Amino acid sequence: MRSYDSCCNKDRIMLIKSRNDGFIHPVASEITPQGIYTQRRELIRLMATGAAGAALATWAMRDARAQTMTARPGKLTALVAAKSTVSGATTVEKVTEYKDAAGYNNFYEFGTDKSDPARNAHTLQTSPWTVAIEGLVKKPGNYALEDLTKLSAQEERIYRLRCVEGWSMVIPWVGYSLSELIKKVEPLSSAKYVEFVTLADRKTMPYVSTHVLDWPYVEGLRMDEAMHPLTLLTFGMYGEILPKQNGAPLRLVVPWKYGFKSGKSLVKIRFTDKEPMTAWHQAAPQEYGFYSNVNPNVDHPRWSQARERRIGEDGLFSQKRKTLMFNGYEAQVGQLYAGMDLKKYY
């Protein structure tokens, strides 16, 4: 380990010398991301042309922000995003490895085993893609994915994801608050709920021909939940567009609710005055309610929700960690449910 240190700071024994090429690789967090690197080049160019004064301040700010951005896995198209300023939107917990987040999925249209979606979802056609906006809304219509992507600035949101099955991850999503879209399409005052319909295509989704659930998979939120800034219309993760098994090309992420509330591969967003019948509630009403907020005090009939296993982090032999009320987003979303009996509205 210390053999190279003749020229280096002797205290920095963390540097790793590769056995093969003799190169000294810094730890991943010390590698300058390409985006920052090109920004620095740009800055030097600006300095040379004398325009640096104003640019310097914004660059310094961007630099500070971008340093915390998640490293890209380099598998899919990059999706540039700024760090979010929304309260609670950026947890500092250790981010789950990309291979786990993109390899351990519940996406029943592609199979019921958690390794099935990564294996089967390659058939999904994500382009062209449109989302129908329907129901009690002033500006209904079909919105193309390209327009939706550009509708508002993309942000990185590092959220905890708690699955109803008792495991969790930390995922850096890319998207913007769903409220941005809702404001643009102007729902009528009679609209009380938002229904999310996901793709159900027999040709490209092998399990849509089975009766595992009543397809298409439908989810829903109350209007105030949908308008909450943490509710994310999501186009990417880990700085890239969404992998197909994670719900490409766009999905919902509602971090204080169990994962199944966040529909994948959305094709329709409908504004309604009635509580939508959601897919899991229809399949097993006594097990899955409309709200399905993460709640350690309300057990699933078949297992406890008090604890969870953080994928890739909590080892086989370590105690599972305690599940937090509203998945740790109580400060942000608790007031949405003030006075509600959360045992009754599970």
Place this chain on the structure above:
Amino acid sequence: MNRFLLSPFAKPLLLAACLLPCAFLIYAATADQLGANPAEALVRSTGDWTLRFLCLVLAVTPLRVQAGLPSLARFRRMLGLLVYFYVLLHLLCYSWFDMGFELQDIARDITKRPFILVGFAAFVLLTPLAATSFNRAIRWLRASRWQVLHRLVYGVAVLGVLHFFWMRASKNNLAEVMVYAGILGILLAWRLWRRLTVRRA
């Protein structure tokens, strides 16, 4: 076939083969080959193997009679003990990886959740069978009483499938449950059919 079954190597060979799943799971767990959620993988696969060995041990008598291979009976006790071995592993994985050996939590889980209760009941019912599997126990109990006691395994089969069914219920994804229910159903139906026909004869 009969000669092979009677050879002194047959039993150790079968035992080694039956311990392969366990060896694989231990290897996979230590080599990080169990995917993103190794705890879940271990609990589920030990449960799967318990059901598989239950099918195997209950297939011994029907196969022995229908295929005319009396020497198959030699393997019945060992297969029965393997069911117990895998159910113990299953219980151990659940208690350890799912419940962190919190005995109070486990006790609460058993009383609160029907699907856990049913699985635990199946384990409890298997315990006296494993405990009376050696020759002296058979002599001590007398063969007829021993045989009555060991009919508990039919109840264990029903509870085991119910346990699996309840775990999968609500997901309309019961194909695998149906395979086990079908196999065990046929094996139990064969016994019923034989009882009725032999008595009439």
